[in-house]
Amino acid sequence: MNVLIIGGGIGGLTTALFLHEAGIPCRVYESAPELKALGVGINILPHAMRELAKFGVPDEMLKVGIEPLYFCFFSRHGQLIYKEPAGRFAGYDVPHISIHRGDLHQVLMDKVRHRLGDEAVVLGHRCVRIDQDAMGVTVHFEDATTGVPLPGVRGAVAIGCDGIRSRVRQQFYPDEGAPRFGGINMWRGVTRRAPFLDGRNVCRVGAIKTGKLVIYPIRNLPDGQQLVNWVAEIEREGATENDWSTPGRLEDFLPPFAAMKFDWLDIPDMLKSADTVLEYPMVDREPLPRWTFGRVTLLGDAAHPVYPRGGNGAAQAILDANAIARHLGRHPDPAVALTAYESERLPLTTKVVHASRNEPPDTIINRVEELSGGRPFQRIEDLIDRAELKAISGRYARTAGYDLDTMQRRQRGHQEKR
Ligand SMILES: Cc1cc2nc3c(=O)[nH]c(=O)nc-3n(C[C@H](O)[C@H](O)[C@H](O)COP(=O)(O)OP(=O)(O)OC[C@H]3O[C@@H](n4cnc5c(N)ncnc54)[C@H](O)[C@@H]3O)c2cc1C
Structure with missing residues (x-):
């Protein structure tokens, strides 16, 4: 089974690593004609770091990024409202890392090239359409610089990892319009x-x-x-x-x-x-009813972009990558595998989209602003109980799948299976 990955961002590159690990040949087609350190900072929380640990990515990230000690919440007067330990300082077995997105992208690109070879990532290929038949898919590209059509590429499966303005998603949802502001x-x-x-x-x-x-x-x-x-x-x-x-x-x-x-x-x-x-x-974007159409599916921001206020955009793409490779490795029929991937990931990521809109960790500072009327406080305990602040942060962590209890249970489950 030859898998064509459309988009070489965080989700696409991680998908290549997981597919390769599962013994499934794949290639990444990225529209950018060259690699550039684009964007600014990004946080990768322990649930995603645990997945990346299989490839030694955290060690490489630690060489360039920062491992935070605490999440801190301050009022607009600079007063500390609440803080809680992060990553390994909170008891996780893997770090939380804050990093330049360009550095993370470079670490992933180096891993993909090292493990899959230099030809595994093809630059300058912008996907314009995907056709499929009973035997496979044909992905049509244009040169990202000139717009000139390029020869179509044949594969067994295509995965749209082409970000929040996904062309692949647009093919299945042509009337959806711009992202939701x-x-x-x-x-x-x-x-x-x-x-x-x-x-x-x-x-x-x-x-x-x-x-x-x-x-x-x-x-x-x-x-x-x-x-x-x-x-x-x-x-x-x-x-x-x-x-x-x-x-x-x-x-x-x-x-x-x-x-x-x-x-x-x-x-x-x-x-x-x-x-x-x-x-x-x-x-x-509004969560979709389905991502999978026969031999084509969506992953990461193409499938479920979230508000970037809980550190879960890249993380959920990384969790998707692990899941899709697992299902493609398990089911010989690609359409069955992609449907199983969707059944596992779509309901969870829908909850993360809603939680990032409605009750992200920022709720802590917003609640204190309301309770204090925007004035400096004498003692935070007079306004709100610490347990309530902890509960806000805990609810988001549970929805997104990185709360310590869930991760430790999952870890014990893996160890018992081995
Ligand atoms: C340039 C850039 C900078 C970013 N900077 C930040 C940041 O500073 N902080 C942050 O929190 N998040 C940032 N993000 C978003 C973040 O990377 C994603 O939210 C998250 O990592 C999910 O990853 P993804 O792989 O699904 O999407 P993305 O990381 O967005 O990757 C999508 C990839 O698909 C490629 N692509 C798009 N259309 C096509 C096409 N038609 N054919 C082929 N390839 C295509 C894009 O060039 C991109 O490389 C950035 C995204 C991009 C593209």
Whole structure:
């Protein structure tokens, strides 16, 4: 069975690793004509790290990324509301890693080329259509730079890993239109600066009604500084196009954060000193009733894009990759395998889409903003019980599949089976 993977992002490359591990030949077709370190920071939580551990990816990621100690939640006055340990510091057997998306992409690309060979990833091939018959699929491509049609490629199965604006998805859902904008715009950037706090925390600050920030370091620099990733979120009407290369302008997002000069971090200074600022709307898509059409299916953001506020976009793509390879390895009929993959993953990812919209971990800071009326508090315990804050974070973790109990149970199950 020869599998054609459309899209060489995080999901596509991980799918190639899992298929190869299962003994299934595959090749990745990516529209970008060359590899570039695109995007800014990304968090990979333990449920996805455990899957990547099979390929030694966490060790490579740790060489370039940062392993956070804590998730910290601060009010807009810089007061600590709540913190909880992250990854191995919380008892997981694998790390949580914050990393530049370009670094993660490079680590995965190196692994794919090392294990599958240099020919495993074909660049500059933009998928325009997929045909299928009883014996297989034909994927039609155009040259991503010139638009000139390229020869079609034949395979047994095609997997659309082509991201939030998936061409493969569009073929099956031609009337779906643009991704769904939820009324929040994001500006993402990276700033070189001295480590703040102890240089190893993922911090959420403020509240969505008045301006929210997520801040975390993603790389240690040789001069002792760090590359710090930040995301500024502001409610507003009307979305810009969701394109990871749209530059952002400081004056469009600085005002709500201009007074946030804390003893642990001067936020306006960090925003003003950014190397890169990208503007990107917070978008997802309505969960689909099905992903699989015969020998073709969807994976990752092509199947279930989520709001990026729980660290689960890339993670769910990685979990999909493991599942699809397992089912393709188990069932000789590709259509049966793809349907089994969909039955396993679609209901779970639908819950993650809804949880990321309705009760992400940010709920902690938003709740405290409401309860405090936006004023500084004397003692957080007077406003809200710590157990309630922990429960908010725990509910999201359980839905997304990374709470410690579930992961330890799964681990014990695997060990007993062996
Ligand atoms: C350039 C870029 C930068 C990003 N930066 C960040 C970031 O900084 N932080 C963050 O949290 N998330 C970022 N994301 C999103 C994040 O990577 C995904 O949400 C998540 O990893 C899910 O991965 P995916 O493989 O499903 O999708 P993606 O990682 O988006 O990968 C999709 C891939 O498909 C390719 N592709 C698209 N259309 C076609 C086509 N017709 N034919 C062939 N190939 C196609 C794209 O070039 C891309 O490589 C970025 C995505 C991209 C594409």
